Amino acid sequence: MYHQKPILGIVVPCYNEEEVLSLTVEELDSVLDKMEKEGLVSSESFILFVNDGSRDQTWPLIEDLKGRYERVSGLNLAANVGHQNALLGGLMTAKQHADCLVSIDADLQDDVRVIRDMVLRYREGCDIVYGVRSSRKRDTWFKRTTAESFYKLMEGLGLRIVNNHADYRLMSRRALDELARFTEVNIFLRGMVPLLGFQTGVVYYERLERAAGESKYPLKKMINFALEGITSLSVKPIRMVTAAGFVVFAVSIVMAIYGITSNLMGKAVSGWSSLIVSMWFIGGVQLLSVGLIGEYIGKIYREVKRRPLYIVERELPPAVRRKAVDEAKSDHRKELDPVLSL
Template sequence: MFKQQPILGIVVPCYNEEEVLELTVVELDAVLGGLEKEGLVSPESFILFVNDGSRDRTWPLIADLKERYRRVSGLNLAGNVGHQNALLGGLMTAKRHADCLVSIDADLQDDVRVIRDMVLRYREGCDIVYGVRSSRQRDTWFKRTTAEGFYKVMQGLGLRIVNNHADYRLMSRRALDELARFSEVNIFLRGMVPLLGFETGVVYYERLERAAGESKYPLKKMISFALEGITSLSVKPIRMVTAAGFAVFAVSIVMGIYGIVSNLMGRAVSGWSSLIVSLWFIGGVQLLSIGLIGEYIGKIYREVKRRPLYIVERELPPAVRSAEAREHEDPAEREGAPAAPAHALS
C-alpha cells in the first residue's frame, strides 16, 4: 500500500549526550530536510529527543536546540529509567503526532542515511523495518564474539530476535498501537517488536564509529542487558536448570551404586579430591539455580507492583496536529497543508 507523505518522527533516547547532541541534530535535520524535498515525508515531520535523567547539560541543550530548529522537540523524564524504558516512553509520546517513527541512538553509530530506505519500505506497505548491521568488522574480537554468541543464545532459546539488529528500526503507528497493548514491566524491545507479527522489511548498513563522547554500555551493562533480555522473554533457562538437576541426580545415583559395589568388593578407597570436586560442583549448580530462580522471582515482583515505566517531567511537543485530528480532516486539506512556521515551536 502506497502511503502519501507520512509524518515521520525520529525518536532519540539520550543519557549524558551533551558532547554529541549538536552533531546529531544537524545530521537528523538534514535527513528530514532531504526527505521532505523528495516528497517522501510530510513537512510536519520531527525529531524527539528523550532525556533519560542525564547528569550533564543534555536537557538544557535539547531545549536550546528546540528554539533553533523547527523540527526539534523534547521529552524530559523525571529520573533515569534506563535505555529501553526511555525509548518506549519516547515512542508512546511521539506516536500521537506521527504516522511512523524511527528509533535511533544519539551517538550517530547507526547510519542515518538508511532512514530513507526505511521510509521507502514503509511506503511500500511494511509496518516494521529493521536496521541490520551488514558486518561487525569494526568491532573488537571480544565484542564481535560475545555479540554473535548473544544472538545465537537468544535464538536457541526460541526467541524471535533479528540477528545483528539493535534498536534502529521504523514502526508504523498501527504497530506502535499494538506495542502499547503489551503491559509487562520488564521491557526488551528487540524481542517484543518481532512478536507483533506485522509485515516487516530489513535494510542493511555499516555501523560507524561513535561521533563523540563515551559509550554508555560498558561490559557490565551489556551483560545485564543480555540477562534482562533472556529472562524477560523466555522460561527455557528455568527448564534448563530443571534438566541439569535431573542430570546431577542421575549422576549421583550412578556414583552411589558405584560406591556401594566398591565397598562390597573391598575396593573402597577414601578419595579427598573426588569428594571435594563433587561438593564444589553440586554447590555451584545449586547457587546458579537459586540465582536464576531469584531472577525470575524478581521480575514477577516488579510485574505485580505495576509501577510506571517512566514519568514525564516536561514535554516540548512538536508543531504537528495530533493523529486523531488528522484522521478527521479532509484528505485534500491534508495534502495541501503548509509546513509549520519556525516560530510555532517556541
C-alpha cells in the first residue's frame, strides 16, 4: 500500500564536495518544500548527506547545514569506502525512517526537478523509478562513445541494466528491504537494482553541467568502475576466455597438421615469422586469461572475508524527525490527560 503523503528521503553521497554542498542543500530543500505544499510528500521528509571519508571540510559543513535546515541529516562514515558502498550505507540507514528514498549525487548534474515526477510514479504504484538521461549531447565525443560502448557491452553479457541511467533513482521501502538481502561485498547498484524486479518506471531528464567543484570520476576510476560492474554481475567474460582457449587450441592443431604435411611433401618453410606471431598471440591470450581469472579470484577473496562495507562513525538525525516524535508524544499525553484526571 502506498501512502498518500509518503515520507521521502533524499540520500546524497559526498566525497570532497565542500564547494557545491551549499547549493545542493538549497536546491533539494526547495524541491521538498514545494512538494510538501502540494501535498505530495510528508512534512517529515528529509535529506541525508553521507560523508564518504572526505579530506576537505565536507563533514563540518554538513554539521553546519543541519543546524540551519530542519530537513537536513548527516551520516559520517569512519573511512572512505567508495561511492557505491557509501550510497548503500545511506540507503540502508535512511530506509527505516522513510517510505521511499531518492539517491542523487551532490554535483547537481542530475535535474532535481524530476524528483517530483519520480514521486508521482511511486504514488501510481512503482517501487523503483529510474532517472534516465534523455541525451548525451553535453558529453565529449570520447565520454559519449565509451559510455555507449559500456552499456552495449553490459547488455551483450546478458546483464539487466538501464541505458543512460547512473544512480539517480527512487526506491520504495519494500524494494530497499529486498536489496538489503543481497549480501555480496562487490557492489554495483546499477546492475543489482534491476535484479529486484517489482514494478518500475522511468523519468527522463537533461543532464546539467556540474554546479561547482571537480568530477570525482577521472578516466582511471571510470575504467575500474566498469570492470567492477562487469565482473561483479556476470561470469560470461571467464566463459569467453574458455572459448578463446578452444579456438587457439583448434588453430594450433590446424597449424600442426599444416607443418607436418609441408615437411612430408618436402616443402621448405622458413616459419620464423609465423612462429614469432604465434608466440606473441598465445602469450597475450594467456596473460589476459590469467589476469581475468585473478580478478574473479580476488572477488572471491573479498566475499569470503565478509568485511563490513562501511562503518558509521556518527549519525545526525534531522530536526523534522525529532519534531514529529515530540508531536506524537504530546498527542499521546493529551489523550492520557483526561484518563489520568479521573
